[in-house]
Amino acid sequence: xxxxxxxxxxxxTAIVVLQCDLxxxxxxxxxxxxxxxxxxxxxxxQFSLKVDDREIHRNYxxxxxxxxxxxxxxxxxxASSGGGNACESSPFVLxxxxxxxxxxxxxxxxxMPVKVTVSQDKLYFAxxxxxxxxxxxxxxxxxxxxxxxxxxxxxxDTSKGWDQLRERTIDxxxxxxxxxxxxxxxxxxAGEDEALxxxxxxxxxxxxxxxDLFVGTTCTRHMCDEQQAxxxxxxxxxxxxxxxxxxxxxxxxxxxxxAWPEKVKAxxxxxxxKWK
Numbered sequence: 545x546x547x548x549x550x551x552x553x554x555x556x557t558a559i560v561v562l563q564c565d566l567x568x569x570x571x572x573x574x575x576x577x578x579x580x581x582x583x584x585x586x587x588x589x590q591f592s593l594k595v596d597d598r599e600i601h602r603n604y605x606x607x608x609x610x611x612x613x614x615x616x617x618x619x620x621x622x623a624s625s626g627g628g629n630a631c632e633s634s635p636f637v638l639x640x641x642x643x644x645x646x647x648x649x650x651x652x653x654x655x656m657p658v659k660v661t662v663s664q665d666k667l668y669f670a671x672x673x674x675x676x677x678x679x680x681x682x683x684x685x686x687x688x689x690x691x692x693x694x695x696x697x698x699x700x701d702t703s704k705g706w707d708q709l710r711e712r713t714i715d716x717x718x719x720x721x722x723x724x725x726x727x728x729x730x731x732x733x734a735g736e737d738e739a740l741x742x743x744x745x746x747x748x749x750x751x752x753x754x755x756d757l758f759v760g761t762t763c764t765r766h767m768c769d770e771q772q773a774x775x776x777x778x779x780x781x782x783x784x785x786x787x788x789x790x791x792x793x794x795x796x797x798x799x800x801x802x803a804w805p806e807k808v809k810a811x812x813x814x815x816x817x818k819w820k
Contacts (some may be wrong), residue, residue: 673698717760
């Protein structure tokens, strides 16, 4: 068997073994590209990532997601997290240069989800732009590791409005900010608190359609007991109703409560009951 075919066979075997181990448990102990790679829980409840019995990373959640060959170098892309649901896990890259010790780059300093794209000689990592927060992009090469390669400002999609919202494809209140017609109403209601409201809406939360109402609740990451919001988008009247509670302050409501339809007002009462 040629060396090229042998390498492809080793890579395919590594992928199958890795997938099977990840399905079985979070603990991991495999041979990967001629190296022993293990993930095991330590006495402090963190998981220790070791390569050839040498610890190179630890955190409360550590995983290996995929293996690739990038620029001729075998790599494993993993994820690390301090736990909780406030932030997404952060990617890291393990690389295995021939005849050398394994190397680790990262984890990246991110809170939002990161998309990974693979090319022949590079890995690309991207965070999509969010309202009030530009997106970020990195590239990884075997020679240099991670390198930040730019940012991208958020722009609401002017082709999306109330008609597209009727497709009912969203399940988080932050998604409303991508619909230009709806976002304009939210920004107008928030007034001088626009930046704060966007930050809350981009936090931990969820939303659902209740008839022709989209009802979303959310809280600021790491401040869920202190800072929250509710937003209701009425598909029939094409109106937005917004309430938010800044940390240490009383609830703010726009428009005035008297202008809220009874069904929407009921959602407000249910949401605000925790502070009575």
